Amino acid sequence: MxxxxxxxxxxxxxxxxxxxxxxxxxxxxxxxxxxxxxxxxxxxxxxxxxxxxxxxxxxxxxxxxxxxxxxxxxxxxxxxxxxxxxxxxxxxxxxxxxxxxxxxxxxxxxxxxxxxxxxxxxxxxxxxxxxxxxxxxxxxxxxxxxxxxxxxxxxxxxxxxxxxxxxxxxxxxxxxxxxxxxxxxxxxxxxIDPLSDKNIELDEEETNAIYKDYHIDPERPVISQISRFDRFKDPVGVIQAYQMAKAFGPPLQLILAGGTATDDPEGEEVLAEVKMAAKGDPDIHILMLPPDAHRTINAIQRISDIVLQKSIKEGFGLTVTEAMWKGKPVIGGNAGGIRIQIVNHYTGFLVSTPEGAALRIRYLIKHTDRLKEMGATARAFVLENYxxxxxxxxxxxxxxxxxxxxxxxxxxxxxx
Structure with a gap:
């Protein structure tokens, strides 16, 4: 061997x-x-x-x-x-x-x-x-x-x-x-590859560096979505869900991290729409990451309390499995391959609207025992299947x- x-x-x-x-x-x-x-x-x-x-x-x-x-x-x-x-x-x-x-x-x-x-x-x-x-x-x-x-x-x-x-x-x-x-x-x-930089275990010093590098408050809950800036990934819908959850709940922070692929000419246009939707909110962190920022993405997912992948349409959505491997419950769009990764109510939640995503965010932030339980179930599911x-x-x-x-x-x- x-x-x-x-x-x-x-x-x-x-x-x-x-x-x-x-x-x-x-x-x-x-x-x-x-x-x-x-x-x-x-x-x-x-x-x-x-x-x-x-x-x-x-x-x-x-x-x-x-x-x-x-x-x-x-x-x-x-x-x-x-x-x-x-x-x-x-x-x-x-x-x-x-x-x-x-x-x-x-x-x-x-x-x-x-x-x-x-x-x-x-x-x-x-x-x-x-x-x-x-x-x-x-x-x-x-x-x-x-x-x-x-x-x-x-x-x-x-x-x-x-x-x-x-x-x-x-x-x-x-x-x-x-x-x-x-x-x-x-x-x-x-x-996913459990030994890749995007999924390998990281030490506490490396994960904690994200708070300082991107001005994230470690005392407040963090939700994130890691995706190319693509309309099918619905980053604007993620912002809407964050705004609704924050209006009636704890003081959340949102990280939207991604980039553009060389074979996707629409990325810059979608990024502009995302920045417009954020409206200068200091708790929305829009990060344009290079293609090789794998350890940064890894660390962002690890400091997140909840990870979203609110796609409208999706071939599979590897970021769902990546987050689940790190023991995070995922709130995902009820679309495509996300449906076979998220076991609804067990490894995360499937949603169809920003309102639905906001409801599930508030539920998980309020019920921390349930959040941890779903995260552990999610990791076990990935080990067996993905x-x-x-x-x-x-x-x-x-x-x-x-x-x-x-x-x-x-x-x-x-x-x-």
Missing amino acids: TDMLTRYAAIVGNEVIDHLYQLAEPLEGMNVVHVNSTREGGGVAEILHRLIPLKQELGIRAGWEVVSGDAQYFQCTKKMHNALQGDREEIPDDLLQHYETTNARNFERLQARLKDSDIVVIHDPQPVPLLNLCHDRKGKWIWRCHIDASRPHRPVWKYLQQFINGYDASIYSLPAFAQPMNHPMYIIPPS LLTRHLREYLTLMVAVVRGVRERIELFNNH
């Missing part, structure tokens, strides 16, 4: 790690490449930063490539993202043509790697046309959709489907997110199935 996997065994147990080795044995030496649109910012990049090294530790020749594009390209892919989540986005033909041309340029750069790989995993809509350009491919191609595509805007879905149909398999985070396809479909919820080792196990199982052409039961044999 390698040093890295030994560290995971200390958290999840040796049996889990032994199972990973067993699953990886048929894949040893295979070339596997993941392709997405950004190396920093957002949950996809965070997961890949941790999954790729673990696959390598298990003897798989795993790698990661990133497609590049200009502002026009990312404007198009943002519209696609919104349309898959149900917005009625109309994408002009010239923008779609630019999208295809940009992918063609990326294929020229990446084609040797893509053609030679045994398994290619394409993440989300940005690089999805690459398969159609790879006419003499060697391996199996998988499309990984991290988006809630349960009710997509049909014209945009129909356009993307012409590229997706040719894949050997597709992966969704929840059964409800999947669209009917002519190939096998798999369900793999995302995960750590990286479970995620890796399911990826390995899927890869064995795709390579062998198995649609149902997968038989694994340990030759040792």
